[in-house]
Amino acid sequence: MKSSLSPTRTTTPESVPLLDLRRQYESIREDVLTAIARVCDSQSFILGPEVEALEREIATLTGADCAVGCASGTEALWLALVAAGVKPGDSVITTAFSFFASASAIVRAGATPILMDVDPGTLNLDPALVEQRLRTKPTKKIGAVLPVHLYGQCADVDAFVRIAQEFRLAIVEDAAQAIGAEWRGRPAGSLGAVAAFSFYPTKNLSAYGDAGIVTTSDPEMAEHMRRLRNHGSPRRYYHEEFGWNGRMDAIQAAVLRVKLRHIACWNESRRQHAGAYDRLLADAGLSARECNAPVQLLTRSPHAKHVFHQYVIRAERRDDLRKFLADRKIGTEVYYPLPLHLQPAFAYLGLKAGDLPVAERAAQEVLALPMFPELTDSEIRWVVENIAEFYS
Ligand SMILES: Cc1ncc(COP(=O)(O)O)c(C=O)c1O
Missing domain, CATH: 3.40.640.10 (Type I PLP-dependent aspartate aminotransferase-like (Major domain))
Structure with missing residues (x-):
């Protein structure tokens, strides 16, 4: 997969955490x-x-x-x-x-x-x-x-x-x-x-x-x-x-x-970061809707003002991608790897694998990328470049 990102990248971050509370502090x-x-x-x-x-x-x-x-x-x-x-x-x-x-x-x-x-x-x-x-x-x-x-x-x-x-x-x-x-x-x-x-x-x-x-x-x-x-x-x-x-x-x-006192501003930064991810993933040809793109974005309702507690993609070969990013010190997380009906604690409800297929498939595909207000443009760019490299 060809990435059109490199020319504008300024620095290569050593690592990109999923969340860095220290910067906020x-x-x-x-x-x-x-x-x-x-x-x-x-x-x-x-x-x-x-x-x-x-x-x-x-x-x-x-x-x-x-x-x-x-x-x-x-x-x-x-x-x-x-x-x-x-x-x-x-x-x-x-x-x-x-x-x-x-x-x-x-x-x-x-x-x-x-x-x-x-x-x-x-x-x-x-x-x-x-x-x-x-x-x-x-x-x-x-x-x-x-x-x-x-x-x-x-x-x-x-x-x-x-x-x-x-x-x-x-x-x-x-x-x-x-x-x-x-x-x-x-x-x-x-x-x-x-x-x-x-x-x-x-x-x-x-x-x-x-x-x-x-x-x-x-x-x-x-x-x-x-x-x-x-x-x-x-x-x-x-x-x-x-x-x-x-x-x-x-x-x-x-x-x-x-x-x-800062929450409105922090939520706005999150929305801007999400917009940057959206654009960069699309520019890199990773999330195009028409072809068999390896990354799918979640739907945003026109009635919802999102606060991007998490920026989540659905990714082909999710676990391999996650490991590839971890090797490059890019933090990700899976929210959630096992739907609630398949949790042992809820076995008494009598639901089994296959009963709630959309949730089960999502559990295998979702991946949360680094997201916090203080995240920088070059970090977002670096995350997307590495995703592009994985799928290239
Ligand atoms: C969707 C959802 N519900 C409930 C909770 C429970 O919140 P807490 O961890 O503060 O008990 C969390 C957070 O962990 C959550 O993400």
Whole structure:
């Protein structure tokens, strides 16, 4: 495969990491350390004013009326499901192609996940299949549908809203990878009944440890989640139901508040990098749609404002390509190598290989390329040159 990239390349990077948080830290170091010192000076380490301030700021960003800080994205999903009314014995529809927590949180809420296949273009939960399932196999007590905004692109919200209204389901957004993403100009976090975000260190908005948040415009749901994250306790040492310790640390909130000021700019940089990858892959003849190109790009919905938590390609001979790039110190990752229905933990659902073919094929082809706001043009160019060399 002929590459037209070399003439404009200026330097050859020694390595290109999948993610380099150190570069981000260098740009905000003073502000982060000041924020952490503020928490230490206050001696208020759990919930409190920092978490409350973050909750207000995230509510504003997502367009939801309320936000409830918690210990992780996984905890956020559990809070969201319980607050949405999912009860032990219910079922919840979700995607088979996501991180384990999207489905394990359903199990933790006492419900059974109905794992379904994904759209072949976007790899997000396929609403047509969900609708077909609901029409042809009516199941009692389906409490919610939980679409994941995979890689930072919103699932087909129009379709899920229609389905949710017709079948009276709550939409629980798994927005763990999608802070700042939008659907028809509306932010992730206010597209369903309730939404869960993760601030795991690799996420677009990331803490210096574990943290998460839930957003909703229903104040009763928000109050319920505030109790649930704190042992079901509306006031100290009085417990109305069984919650858990799912509280957020003040230090994490303080760090997140520093980073929140930059998130719009960082997400914009990610979009620009994605545009550069798109162009360079096409220019190198790697991703042409008409011929048998070795690389396929995922479909971008015209209604979605993507935040490229990951820039993912589908690649022929994916594992060989990954090794070739690793030998040249270029970091990549496979999100996800085994769909959820084939995970041993979900064997009890009775699904087998071949049942969800789109997710299974995606698991063999997807490859996430280096993506973070501080990535440079020459690094992107170098990644694409090496992909071109592999397929030459
Ligand atoms: C789609 C998705 N859902 C849920 C989670 C769980 O978030 P956390 O790791 O913060 O518990 C993650 C992140 O790891 C995720 O990517």
